[in-house]
Amino acid sequence: MxxxxxxxxxxxxxxxxxxxxxxxxxxxxxxxxxxxxxxxxxxxxxxxxxxxxxxxxxxxxxxxxxxxxxxxxxxxxxxxxxxxxxxxxxxxxxxxxxxxxxxxxxxxxxxxxxxxxxxxxxxxxxxxxxxxxxxxxxxxxxxxxxxxxxxxxxxxxxxxxxxxxxxxxxxxxxxxxxxxxxxxxxxxxxxxxxxxxxxxxxxCNPCRPWDISRKWSMKVCEEFFRQGDYERQLNLPVTGLCDRYSTSVPKIQTGT
Ligand SMILES: [Zn+2]
Missing domain, CATH: 1.10.1300.10 (3'5'-cyclic nucleotide phosphodiesterase, catalytic domain)
Known part of the structure; x- marks a missing residue:
């Protein structure tokens, strides 16, 4: 786009x-x-x-x-x-x-x-x-x-x-x-x-064609993980959804 x-x-x-x-x-x-x-x-x-x-x-x-x-x-x-x-x-x-x-x-x-x-x-x-x-x-x-x-x-x-x-x-x-x-x-x-x-x-990202939907999933997770990194730097508790070391893109996307 x-x-x-x-x-x-x-x-x-x-x-x-x-x-x-x-x-x-x-x-x-x-x-x-x-x-x-x-x-x-x-x-x-x-x-x-x-x-x-x-x-x-x-x-x-x-x-x-x-x-x-x-x-x-x-x-x-x-x-x-x-x-x-x-x-x-x-x-x-x-x-x-x-x-x-x-x-x-x-x-x-x-x-x-x-x-x-x-x-x-x-x-x-x-x-x-x-x-x-x-x-x-x-x-x-x-x-x-x-x-x-x-x-x-x-x-x-x-x-x-x-x-x-x-x-x-x-x-x-x-x-x-x-x-x-x-x-x-x-x-x-x-x-x-x-x-x-x-x-x-x-x-509506998951309703887009797979190659586009997949890109959005990666992007949203990267934004979550960046927040987790900021939290770590600030010695704040790291939000589960934002912890790149304990969660994964598939887990976030399936809400598990
Ligand atoms: Zn929005």
């Missing part, structure tokens, strides 16, 4: 998607500002992270686009919902430091204090997304009312990617399916479906 987009995966992919969903026209956006928005977002990802970098963001956004193509979803979505779904996908790990929340708490990172040890990374990601929207000038074009709606949706979508909230979402999805109440004409149901779509897009 890096090679084909001249190392600009996010602006290349997202400007194309914004155009093809008619969002540039609908919101009367300047294509140069849209390119600027996604360039700023891309610059907010860290290339030093083996996994949580701009290519992961592009991968998740592409997967979100695939889910949005489902007719029973797409026919009900408003342009604002599509705008938010794509923006949440592309920013859902923005400025990810390459370590997890327990590490940030254990090292008294300022982000842990700022977000009171709760959904620390996810809160940082959506707030950074809103910063990019402002910096690009897009929020001025949208106007305060729409920006407020975007903020509400982006916040809720990105916070849903907090893996510790998995049960809450699975229980609600199960209830919708068992009671046959997944009514896509209701805005709250559409929002819930987009939350589920983003969560699925975020962990």
């Amino acid at each position: 890096l090679q084909f987009t001249n190392r600009r995966p996010l602006p290349t992919l997202c400007v194309h998607l914004f155009k093809s969903y008619g969002l540039i026209q609908h919101f009367n956006l300047d294509p140069v500002s849209v390119w600027k928005l996604f360039s700023i977002i891309e610059d907010g990802y860290h290339w030093r992270n083996p996994y949580h970098n701009a290519v992961h963001a592009a991968d998740v956004t592409q997967a979100m686009h695939c889910f949005l193509q489902e007719n029973m979803i797409l026919e009900h979505l408003t342009p604002l919902e599509i705008f938010c779904a794509l923006l949440a996908a592309v920013t859902h790990d923005l400025d990810h430091p390459g370590v997890n929340q327990p590490f940030l708490i254990a090292t008294s990172n300022h982000l842990a204090a700022l977000y009171k040890n709760s959904s620390v990374l996810e809160n940082h990601h959506w707030r950074s997304a809103m910063g990019c929207l402002m910096e690009s000038g897009i929020s001025t074009v949208l106007g305060p009312e729409l920006v407020l709606q975007v903020e509400e949706q982006i916040k809720s979508l990105v916070l849903a990617t907090d893996i510790t909230r998995q049960k809450e979402f699975l229980d609600r999805l199960t209830e919708y399916l068992e009671t046959n109440t997944l009514d896509m004409t209701l805005p709250e149901v559409r929002h819930f479906v987009l939350q589920i779509a983003l969560k699925c897009a975020d962990i």
